[in-house]
Structures are given as structure tokens and as C-alpha cells.
Amino acid sequence: MLIFWIVAGWVGYCLLPWYGVEKFWSLEWLLDGWPLDKDYAPAAVLVAMGQKLWLLPMALSLIAPLAVMGRRKSDPVFARVLIVAGAFGFGWLVAQGLGIGLRGFTAPWLEALFGPLEDRQFGMGYGAMITATAFLFLLTTGIAARGAVNGDVFVMSAIGGVIAVVTIFVFFPIAKMLMAAFVTDDGGYSLLVFFAKFFDARIWGLGCLSGGRCGVAWNSLFLAVLVGVLTTLLGLAFALVLTRSGFRYKRVLRALTVLPIITPPFVIGLAIILLLGLSGTVTTTVAEILGISPTRWVYGLPGVLIAQLLAFTPIAFLVLIGVVEGVSPSMEEAAQTLRASRWQTFRTVSLPLMRPGLANAFLLGFIESMADFGNPLVLGGNFDVLSTEIFFAIVGAQYDQSRAAILAVVLLGFTLGAFYLQRFWLGKKSYTTITGKGDAGVHPAMPRGLAIPVYAVVALWSTFTVVVYGMILYGSVVQLWGVDDTLTFKHYLTAFRVEWGEAGLRWTGSAWDSFWTTILIATLAAPLTAALGLITAYLLTRQNFAGKRAFEFGTMLSFAIPGTVIGVAYILAFNVPPIEITGTGLILVISFIFRNMPVGVRAGIASMSQLDKSLDESSLTLGANSWHTFRAVILPLLRPAILAALVYSFVRAMTAISAVIFLVSARYDMATSYIIGRVENNDYGLAIAYSTALIFVMLAAVGLLQLMVGRTRIGRRTSHAEGH
Amino acid sequence: MKKPAVATAVLVATTSLSATAALADLNLYCSAQEEWCQIMEKSFEEATGIDVAMTRKSSGETFAQLQAEASNPKGDVWWGGTGDPHLQAAEEDLTEPYVSPMRDQLHPWAIAQATSAGDKTIGIYSGALGFGYNSDMLAKAGLPAPACWEDLTKPEYKGMVQMANPNSSGTAYTTLATMVQLFGEDGGFDYMKRLHANINQYTKSGSAPIKAAGQGETLIGIVFMHDAVAQTVAGFPVVTVAPCEGTGYEIGSMSIIKGARNMEEAKKFYDWALSVEAQNLALQVNAFQVMSNVGAAKSDKAPDMAALKLIDYDFKTYGSSDERKRLLSKWDSDVSTLPQ
Structure with a gap:
């Protein structure tokens, strides 16, 4: 492995074009003047020609490891040389990339120190990318050789790799954006201005206690706590009905709970307006029966709350179902054998074992609500929340980036607070229930006192979901939603027309372009997201290393910040060298990976904390290394988590809007930004028809994923009847 | 066998992904409605053979991106x-000055827009501010039809008027600036305060109030008149009103981006977009603004600008950052905090 990476480093430095080429994957550069053409030359050739001399010092880091290749791993010189070479090479590469940009030195103090630079450089390309990876690997191999994490090279490299990508694609852009919070009107930086803006009454005002309006911070906090608690309870109710009851149509129920997660933004909001708005069916009917005049009651907290509950309960459900299934029936059976009643068993055994799931579900609901942007936009009325305020601080008539950054700081503060509260609540207890030992029990049914309210809630909620989706489906086949109810298929035809022309099949519908782009990007992003998320979860639950808390926090960060901020941050960070990827499809894929990775991490952690460590240990004792253990033992037991991560990231890539709206380009338009364009343009029929089509595509995709990933077989009886 | 196949698929997919947008001959940022943007893109491609890559975003988003x-x-x-x-x-020097040979065909207001910005932008269409109401709801409630700005403050419309928040929407800022110019600064703010008592919601987006009126979620929405007309044409029971006191207007504009990589093509597009041929495309996509070329066709559904009482809107003063900040913070502290 070491030899491979040393060779890779040399190839990246001496053979591949150092700077970015116009088309990332095309090999045009091979025929177009490489290796001597200035644009395509490898670093070594550039240096040999006397150009870009600042690339020279990296060669030292490539030479040094050659000297120690023959040495044993336990030799301290081996470790020291690799660490120094890797760290120096990587550090230098980053420093020169940040320090020298399109217009020479990027900071005034560099110019003051070295004098003006006549040269410039563009974004990094394959050469730089591969060399950087090689340096990183040298460094982690060196650290592992010194004995860190038991000298395990796989674990150390995984940690190094995750830290590197999270730093580049999460910390770096966000830091760039947050710097704006300290910018004064005339372009300088000041703490005083920050505090003055931070303690603004429009953010923290408490007017609502005395009949006025409260600051956006309190609005968001209140809404998020409410949504977090309620989605967790609803998700738990659904999970209980599915695992601990004799309910017969579980499949239907399961599909129903997943439906809202695959619905593009704005659609739920529009349906709720048509049902509960001032002229909505339900509002007018109820008003007529009660003999009062209809009101705009739904605009504000009630509307946003309803829409968010609809949208985010499935996330809580996806997290909880794995955990609720995973709770060991043996423990529950043991409790019952000891004469505990069903209720006692549930309260003292089942529920406490579900705590990691409950805590994670709450955290996700809380964060999702904080960052949600589509629902408050449509249904918020005068109830302002942080996410919409941030969006309009950036794109509205204010154009106030520093206000946006300050609101983002507030939002981040809340999500971090929730994160630590969750850690505190979980404490240091063990929630392990899946061990290597046989566990052939069956989950007991819910106690009756619990079953009745749970059934009632699930029935009510399911009915509501069905009605909302009925409205949506109906809306896509009428002329003009809410005005002209003539049935028609014209919206589908406009969007998805296909014609046989002279040149064969022609996709003439207006939606096809964005449709294919969306599918492509979602398909690329989903497996990468799941992989990164689960590896991170594995590191967090199974390995101990210094700075683990900070590491965990970093992986959650991009999720806690609303997409709008991420979108602008990405443009600020990646439009200029060293990494220049705006306007490409790549930036969309990357933004999805890092936006959605936290769900993979959370689902992975929740499932993994149920797997007994003795499973890993026995695998390791039998001679497998940690990579093999991860692949052959842990991964198969994680199927629910893998599925959750895959489904979630695929679906989010198809339905997310807030970050996307800044990152789409002419060539890479996404379905959601197209739909919003239609909504803005009053073309509700087309927007809803497109959304409906997307819902079916996603349903098919989710089914396909479920088939591919398969189910975890934990070796339990499936029911009383089949068990014997 | 399976792995190479997957790898190839990923490779092929990413190949098409990472080709940058810079390959097109012209990168167009478009802030009008989707269909209008598309028809402009396609027609320009047909007229010149130049390959266009178009991105549609609202003007605020585009400005943030610039x-x-x-x-x-x-x-x-x-x-x-x-x-x-x-x-x-x-003002922030993000756009490039250019004097088009097409200028002598334009309305004076379009050229005034250019001269006020040192030739860095030019007017392509204009639309007057007004309001619209839902005629079905009005009949049901048995209320009189509003005809003037002053009518909107009458107590019978309490909780029935919707406008956008001037902090987030250019349309609503134009409303605020119009009132200040129409009634004087004190009179304008006094009007906004009285109007505030009747407002049921300050929306985020500028055209949202009239969409809400179309769906029956509010009775009256204060918007640009062409947006209200578009609602009527789309089939909603919306009636457009030109306020009797007179009104302000916006000038939809076009600019060349400073440091554009395809400057030649950008200028070609600029000249073409000011021609009669290009401006007549507006009617095909139900855009009812008045176009800047004197010879461009007009729709009979569009509000007749000549019949409106337009104020002499001072774009230079009210478009400047300082005046905008001052008016918005005054609105924030004096109007938005009042009880409703």
C-alpha cells in the first residue's frame, strides 16, 4: 500500500497536469501539447522550465519516503520520516494554493513580505489532487506506524481522509461565509459591529409575551422544539405499529410514512393552503357549519407546524424503525418472565433501550425544522423564522450578507446546543442489544393502554396524509388548481412529451433536461453519501482517538446550517482557485454529499451502538483486520442504516432546494429549481404534475434500493405462528 | 465483471457532469420568468448561431451571485x-459600460436608466405599480371595488390587503419609494402606517400577494400591474386596478457583466435584445410589460402606460444604497412595529 501511494504521488507530480483542465474526464489534454504546454504541464515540468517555482519544495516530500521504504514499520525513523514528509507536503500544497491565486498573492501581508508576484495560478487539477491524497496517506501511515489507534493503517487513513474532506468541503466554505459576520459597512472587520448586530431586537425581542411580535430567534427555537418532539412521537408511533402490533397492512402504512419525504418542496404547502387556507375546502366547510366567517388561521405557526410535521415525521420514523426493531426481544421476554406486566416491560426495558433512536430522531427533527425554508416561505404568514430571514437577507432588497452571517451564527448556536443536550441525555450508558449470541425472541405486542392512543394517532395522521396526497394527485390532472376543475393530462404532456422524429426518439417535454440531470446527480451522490456517512459512524462508535468530539461535531455541521448559507458559502469558496468547481455538476454532487452525510452518520451511530463490540473483537481475534471486520461483520448488520442513508440521500438530492438554487447552472438545472420557476410563474398544474412524476420515480427508486440492499437477518422468529 | 461495469458507468456519468459551463459561447443570467428566458435563449441561438447557456434566477439571487x-x-x-x-x-462596479447602436430606437426612460448608471445598464421593459383584487370574493363579501391607493386604508378592507415586505422584495420597496414620492416623505409614511392596519401579511416575494388573491387567500394584493394581468390571463378571477392618485414603476434592465469571458457575444446579445424582433417575443409568453423599443408590439390586455398617471420616479436617488437603507430602517422602526 505504501509503495502504491508513493508511486501515485510521483505520478501526480511528474506526469499528470497539475492545474485543472477544462473537461475533467476528457483526455483531450494528452494530444493538445502535453506535457510541455503551460496549461497542461505537470508540476515537475513547470518547475524544470523555471515556472511556478513555488511548487518545487513538494518534491522533497516525495523523495524522503523513498529512503525509508525498506525499513520495518516498527522502526521509529520510518514513522518520523513519513510524518514529516506527509505533513510538510500536504501543508505546503495547501498553503501555496491558498496563498497564490488568480491575481498573484491573495493577501496583502504576503505581498508585503515577499514583494509583488508577477505570476498567477488557476484551480488545481488531477495532478494536485492525487499528490495531495498521496501526502495525506504518507502522513496517516506514519502516524499509525507510531502506534496510534493500535497501529491500524485502515482506521488511521479513514480518519485522516474524513477529516480532510470535511475540512475542505464543510469548514472551509463555512468559515469563509462566517467571516462576513464581522465585516463592517466600509469593508473592515470589527467585533463591536458584530455584537451590535447580534443583539438586535429583531432577533431576540420578546414582544410576543406582551402581545407584540417576538424575535426570529425565539420563533425558530419554539417551532424547532415543537417539531422535534412531535415528529419523534409520531415516528415512534408508526414504528411501534409496524413492529409491535398485529396490524395487517404494514406495507401500505410503511409506504405512507415515506411518502412525504419524497415530495418536492412547496407541494405540501400548496396542498395545505387549498385545504386549510382562507378559501380552503376544510376551512370554508367548518366555518359554514359553525356559522362564523373563515379566517387565515393557518398562516403562521399552525401552518408551518403542520407542514413540517408532515415532511419530517418520515425522517424520525426511518431513524426509529431500525432502533425499535433492534431492541432485543430476549430482554423483553426476560422482563416478562420475571412477571413484569407489558406496560412495565415497555416503560422500563423497551423504551430506555430506544433512547439513542429517540435522541437522534429529535435532533434530526429539530435541525430539519431550523433549516427548513420552503414551508415557512409558503405558510409562514407573519411568523418569521431564521432560515427565511437568512435567505432574504442575501437575496432580498437588503443585500446584507453580514446580517445573513449573523443570523447563521444564531442558528448554528441553537443546533449545537441541541446536539450537546442530546449527548448529555444519552450519557454513557450502553444500549447494546445485538450480540453474537443467539437471540431468537419475538417482540411483545404493545401494552393496551399505549396501543389505543398510538393507533388513534397513526390512523388520524394516515388519513390526513392520504387526503393531502389525494389533493396533490388531483391537482396535477385539473386545468387550474382551485379554479377550473376540468380534468386534463396537458400538464404531464407539456412536461414529459416524447416524440418519434426522424432522428429516432426525441424528448421534447420541457422537464426532461432537468429531470435527467437530477437523476444523474442523485444516483452519483447517494452511494458516496452513504459510504462516507457509515465510515464516519464506524469511526465514531468503534474507535477512540483524540479530538473525537470535534470530529463528530464537524460531520454534523453542514446539516445544521441551512442550505441557503451553504449555497452562498460554496460559491464564495469554490469559485476561485485552489478549488474551482462552480458551474459544474460536481459541485452539486459534493454539496449533496456533505449536506446529507449527517443522516448516514446518525443512522449508522444509532444502529451501531446496538451492535456488541464482542462481534468486532471475535473477528479481530480470528485474524481479520479492521477493514475486513467492517466489511464482513459490521456492514451486513447495518443494512437498515445503509438503506436509510441511501434512500435519504437519493431522495434529498431530488427534493432539496435551498442550497441548490445557488449552485445550479445553465447546463445543470435541477428538478426542484425548475419546479420553483413554474410555481413563481403561476404554473401550478405543471409544477404539481412534475412533482407527482418525481414522487413515482422516487418510490420506484426506493423499492429498488430496498431490493438491492436486502434485509438484515438477525436470526429471530418472525411471529408466534411461524416460530415453532 | 460487475465492478468494471459500475466504474465505467460512474466514469461516463461524471464525464458529462464535469464539463464546465464555460464551453458555451454565451452565458446568460436571466431574471425574468422561465418561459420568457427560454424563448430569449432559443430565439437568439436561432438568430445568430451562438450557443447560449442560460440560468434563470431572481434578480436578488443573481445580484448575490455576481x-x-x-x-x-x-x-x-x-x-x-x-x-x-x-x-x-x-454602483459596485460589477458590470461593464456599453453604448449600443440600438439606442436611438428606445423610449427615453430606457436611455435615462442607462445614463444614470454610467451606461452600465439599460432599460428593456417597464411596468407600473398597482393592485389587483379577487372579484369573486369581493362580490361575496358585498364590498365596493377599490380604485385608489387611499381606498386601501378604509376600515372595511381590514385584514384583506396583502403586500410584500420591503426588506425582502424589490416590488414592495418600489411601493414604499412610490408613496414617499407621491405624498412626500411624511405623507408617504403616514400612508404606510394607515395601510399597515389593513395588511394581513407581508409576504417575502414580490408577486406572492396577487397569487394569494388569485387563490382566494386574500382580497387585495399590491403588485406590479403586469403580474396582476398575468393572473387574469391564467384564468383566476383577478381584476387589475390602476390607482387614481398616480403610481410609480420599475424598469426591467440588462447589464453586461464586468470581466465577461465572451465579451463579443455578450454585446451581440445586448444589441439583439433591444431589437423589435426580440422584444416582440414578450407577448408570446404572456409578459405584459411595456417594452423599451418604440416599435415593439403592445397587447390589448396590457395596462396602457400612456393612460396611467405615472409619477416622475427618481431611480438614481431611490435606487442608491444609502437612501434604500434609510427608508427601510425608518419603515422597520416606524411602521412594521405598530399594532395591527
């Missing part, structure tokens, strides 16, 4: 959207 991309611009020309962000971009 700021973010300032050190390495990706776009060439920015077409459409209300004039203020274009003026602001000119």
Missing part, C-alpha cells in the same frame, strides 16, 4: 429583473 463571483465572473450578460439590483451592480 457579488460572490466578482473575482472570477462566470456569466457574460444579465438580462431582465427589476432595475434596482442592476443599478446597485453598476
Whole structure:
């Protein structure tokens, strides 16, 4: 492995074009003047020609490891040389990339120190990318050789790799954006201005206690706590009905709970307006029966709350179902054998074992609500929340980036607070229930006192979901939603027309372009997201290393910040060298990976904390290394988590809007930004028809994923009847 | 066998993904409605053979993007959207001065927009501010039809008027600036305070109030008149009103982005977009603004600008950052905090 990476480093430095080429994957550069053409030359050739001399010092880091290749791993010189070479090479590469940009030195103090630079450089390309990876690997191999994490090279490299990508694609852009919070009107930086803006009454005002309006911070906090608690309870109710009851149509129920997660933004909001708005069916009917005049009651907290509950309960459900299934029936059976009643068993055994799931579900609901942007936009009325305020601080008539950054700081503060509260609540207890030992029990049914309210809630909620989706489906086949109810298929035809022309099949519908782009990007992003998320979860639950808390926090960060901020941050960070990827499809894929990775991490952690460590240990004792253990033992037991991560990231890539709206380009338009364009343009029929089509595509995709990933077989009886 | 197949698929997919947008001959940022943007893109391609890559975003979003991309611009020309962000971009030196040979065919207001910004932007269409109401709801409630700005403050419309928040919407800022110019600063703010008592919601987006009126979620929405007309044409029971006291207007604008990579093509587009041929495309997509070319066709559904009482809107003063900040913070502290 070491030899491979040393060779890779040399190839990246001496053979591949150092700077970015116009088309990332095309090999045009091979025929177009490489290796001597200035644009395509490898670093070594550039240096040999006397150009870009600042690339020279990296060669030292490539030479040094050659000297120690023959040495044993336990030799301290081996470790020291690799660490120094890797760290120096990587550090230098980053420093020169940040320090020298399109217009020479990027900071005034560099110019003051070295004098003006006549040269410039563009974004990094394959050469730089591969060399950087090689340096990183040298460094982690060196650290592992010194004995860190038991000298395990796989674990150390995984940690190094995750830290590197999270730093580049999460910390770096966000830091760039947050710097704006300290910018004064005339372009300088000041703490005083920050505090003055931070303690603004429009953010923290408490007017609502005395009949006025409260600051956006309190609005968001209140809404998020409410949504977090309620989605967790609803998700738990659904999970209980599915695992601990004799309910017969579980499949239907399961599909129903997943439906809202695959619905593009704005659609739920529009349906709720048509049902509960001032002229909505339900509002007018109820008003007529009660003999009062209809009101705009739904605009504000009630509307946003309803829409968010609809949208985010499935996330809580996806997290909880794995955990609720995973709770060991043996423990529950043991409790019952000891004469505990069903209720006692549930309260003292089942529920406490579900705590990691409950805590994670709450955290996700809380964060999702904080960052949600589509629902408050449509249904918020005068109830302002942080996410919409941030969006309009950036794109509205204010154009106030520093206000946006300050609101983002507030939002981040809340999500971090929730994160630590969750850690505190979980404490240091063990929630392990899946061990290597046989566990052939069956989950007991819910106690009756619990079953009745749970059934009632699930029935009510399911009915509501069905009605909302009925409205949506109906809306896509009428002329003009809410005005002209003539049935028609014209919206589908406009969007998805296909014609046989002279040149064969022609996709003439207006939606096809964005449709294919969306599918492509979602398909690329989903497996990468799941992989990164689960590896991170594995590191967090199974390995101990210094700075683990900070590491965990970093992986959650991009999720806690609303997409709008991420979108602008990405443009600020990646439009200029060293990494220049705006306007490409790549930036969309990357933004999805890092936006959605936290769900993979959370689902992975929740499932993994149920797997007994003795499973890993026995695998390791039998001679497998940690990579093999991860692949052959842990991964198969994680199927629910893998599925959750895959489904979630695929679906989010198809339905997310807030970050996307800044990152789409002419060539890479996404379905959601197209739909919003239609909504803005009053073309509700087309927007809803497109959304409906997307819902079916996603349903098919989710089914396909479920088939591919398969189910975890934990070796339990499936029911009383089949068990014997 | 399976792995190479997957790897190839990923490779092929990413190949098509990572080709940058810079390959097109012209990168157009478009801030008008989707269909209008598309028809402009296609027609220009047909007329010149230049390959266009178009991105549609609201004018605020585009302006934010121009700021973010300032050190390495990706776009060439920015077409459409209300004039203020274009003026602001000119003020921040994000756009390039250009004097088009097409200028002598334009209305004076379009050229005035250019001269006020040092030729860095130009008017392509204009639309007057007004309001619209839902005629079905009005009949049901048995209320009189409003005809003037002053009518909107009458107590019978309490909780039935919707407008956008001037902090987030250019349309609503134009409303505020119009009132200040129409009634004087004190009179204008006094009007906004009385109007505030009748407002049921300050929406985020400028055209949202009239969409809400179309769906029956509010009775009256204060918007640009062409947006209200578009609702009527789309089939909603919306009636457009030109306020009797007179009204302000916006000038939809176009600018060339400073440091554009395809400057030649950008200028070609700029000249073409000012021609009668290009401006007549508006009617095909139900855009009822008045176009800047004197010879452009007019729709009989569009509000007749000549019959309106237009104020002499001072774009230079009210489009400047300082005046905007001052008026908005005054509105924030004096109007938005009042009880309703």
C-alpha cells in the first residue's frame, strides 16, 4: 500500500497536469501539447522550465519516503520520516494554493513580505489532487506506524481522509461565509459591529409575551422544539405499529410514512393552503357549519407546524424503525418472565433501550425544522423564522450578507446546543442489544393502554396524509388548481412529451433536461453519501482517538446550517482557485454529499451502538483486520442504516432546494429549481404534475434500493405462528 | 465483471457532469420568468448561431451571485429583473459600460436608466405599480371595488390587503419609494402606517400577494400591474386596478457583466435584445410589460402606460444604497412595529 501511494504521488507530480483542465474526464489534454504546454504541464515540468517555482519544495516530500521504504514499520525513523514528509507536503500544497491565486498573492501581508508576484495560478487539477491524497496517506501511515489507534493503517487513513474532506468541503466554505459576520459597512472587520448586530431586537425581542411580535430567534427555537418532539412521537408511533402490533397492512402504512419525504418542496404547502387556507375546502366547510366567517388561521405557526410535521415525521420514523426493531426481544421476554406486566416491560426495558433512536430522531427533527425554508416561505404568514430571514437577507432588497452571517451564527448556536443536550441525555450508558449470541425472541405486542392512543394517532395522521396526497394527485390532472376543475393530462404532456422524429426518439417535454440531470446527480451522490456517512459512524462508535468530539461535531455541521448559507458559502469558496468547481455538476454532487452525510452518520451511530463490540473483537481475534471486520461483520448488520442513508440521500438530492438554487447552472438545472420557476410563474398544474412524476420515480427508486440492499437477518422468529 | 461495469458507468456519468459551463459561447443570467428566458435563449441561438447557456434566477439571487463571483465572473450578460439590483451592480462596479447602436430606437426612460448608471445598464421593459383584487370574493363579501391607493386604508378592507415586505422584495420597496414620492416623505409614511392596519401579511416575494388573491387567500394584493394581468390571463378571477392618485414603476434592465469571458457575444446579445424582433417575443409568453423599443408590439390586455398617471420616479436617488437603507430602517422602526 505504501509503495502504491508513493508511486501515485510521483505520478501526480511528474506526469499528470497539475492545474485543472477544462473537461475533467476528457483526455483531450494528452494530444493538445502535453506535457510541455503551460496549461497542461505537470508540476515537475513547470518547475524544470523555471515556472511556478513555488511548487518545487513538494518534491522533497516525495523523495524522503523513498529512503525509508525498506525499513520495518516498527522502526521509529520510518514513522518520523513519513510524518514529516506527509505533513510538510500536504501543508505546503495547501498553503501555496491558498496563498497564490488568480491575481498573484491573495493577501496583502504576503505581498508585503515577499514583494509583488508577477505570476498567477488557476484551480488545481488531477495532478494536485492525487499528490495531495498521496501526502495525506504518507502522513496517516506514519502516524499509525507510531502506534496510534493500535497501529491500524485502515482506521488511521479513514480518519485522516474524513477529516480532510470535511475540512475542505464543510469548514472551509463555512468559515469563509462566517467571516462576513464581522465585516463592517466600509469593508473592515470589527467585533463591536458584530455584537451590535447580534443583539438586535429583531432577533431576540420578546414582544410576543406582551402581545407584540417576538424575535426570529425565539420563533425558530419554539417551532424547532415543537417539531422535534412531535415528529419523534409520531415516528415512534408508526414504528411501534409496524413492529409491535398485529396490524395487517404494514406495507401500505410503511409506504405512507415515506411518502412525504419524497415530495418536492412547496407541494405540501400548496396542498395545505387549498385545504386549510382562507378559501380552503376544510376551512370554508367548518366555518359554514359553525356559522362564523373563515379566517387565515393557518398562516403562521399552525401552518408551518403542520407542514413540517408532515415532511419530517418520515425522517424520525426511518431513524426509529431500525432502533425499535433492534431492541432485543430476549430482554423483553426476560422482563416478562420475571412477571413484569407489558406496560412495565415497555416503560422500563423497551423504551430506555430506544433512547439513542429517540435522541437522534429529535435532533434530526429539530435541525430539519431550523433549516427548513420552503414551508415557512409558503405558510409562514407573519411568523418569521431564521432560515427565511437568512435567505432574504442575501437575496432580498437588503443585500446584507453580514446580517445573513449573523443570523447563521444564531442558528448554528441553537443546533449545537441541541446536539450537546442530546449527548448529555444519552450519557454513557450502553444500549447494546445485538450480540453474537443467539437471540431468537419475538417482540411483545404493545401494552393496551399505549396501543389505543398510538393507533388513534397513526390512523388520524394516515388519513390526513392520504387526503393531502389525494389533493396533490388531483391537482396535477385539473386545468387550474382551485379554479377550473376540468380534468386534463396537458400538464404531464407539456412536461414529459416524447416524440418519434426522424432522428429516432426525441424528448421534447420541457422537464426532461432537468429531470435527467437530477437523476444523474442523485444516483452519483447517494452511494458516496452513504459510504462516507457509515465510515464516519464506524469511526465514531468503534474507535477512540483524540479530538473525537470535534470530529463528530464537524460531520454534523453542514446539516445544521441551512442550505441557503451553504449555497452562498460554496460559491464564495469554490469559485476561485485552489478549488474551482462552480458551474459544474460536481459541485452539486459534493454539496449533496456533505449536506446529507449527517443522516448516514446518525443512522449508522444509532444502529451501531446496538451492535456488541464482542462481534468486532471475535473477528479481530480470528485474524481479520479492521477493514475486513467492517466489511464482513459490521456492514451486513447495518443494512437498515445503509438503506436509510441511501434512500435519504437519493431522495434529498431530488427534493432539496435551498442550497441548490445557488449552485445550479445553465447546463445543470435541477428538478426542484425548475419546479420553483413554474410555481413563481403561476404554473401550478405543471409544477404539481412534475412533482407527482418525481414522487413515482422516487418510490420506484426506493423499492429498488430496498431490493438491492436486502434485509438484515438477525436470526429471530418472525411471529408466534411461524416460530415453532 | 460487475465492478468494471459500475466504474465505467460512474466514469461516463461524471464525464458529462464535469464539463464546465464555460464551453458555451454565451452565458446568460436571466431574471425574468422561465418561459420568457427560454424563448430569449432559443430565439437568439436561432438568430445568430451562438450557443447560449442560460440560468434563470431572481434578480436578488443573481445580484448575490455576481457579488460572490466578482473575482472570477462566470456569466457574460444579465438580462431582465427589476432595475434596482442592476443599478446597485453598476454602483459596485460589477458590470461593464456599453453604448449600443440600438439606442436611438428606445423610449427615453430606457436611455435615462442607462445614463444614470454610467451606461452600465439599460432599460428593456417597464411596468407600473398597482393592485389587483379577487372579484369573486369581493362580490361575496358585498364590498365596493377599490380604485385608489387611499381606498386601501378604509376600515372595511381590514385584514384583506396583502403586500410584500420591503426588506425582502424589490416590488414592495418600489411601493414604499412610490408613496414617499407621491405624498412626500411624511405623507408617504403616514400612508404606510394607515395601510399597515389593513395588511394581513407581508409576504417575502414580490408577486406572492396577487397569487394569494388569485387563490382566494386574500382580497387585495399590491403588485406590479403586469403580474396582476398575468393572473387574469391564467384564468383566476383577478381584476387589475390602476390607482387614481398616480403610481410609480420599475424598469426591467440588462447589464453586461464586468470581466465577461465572451465579451463579443455578450454585446451581440445586448444589441439583439433591444431589437423589435426580440422584444416582440414578450407577448408570446404572456409578459405584459411595456417594452423599451418604440416599435415593439403592445397587447390589448396590457395596462396602457400612456393612460396611467405615472409619477416622475427618481431611480438614481431611490435606487442608491444609502437612501434604500434609510427608508427601510425608518419603515422597520416606524411602521412594521405598530399594532395591527
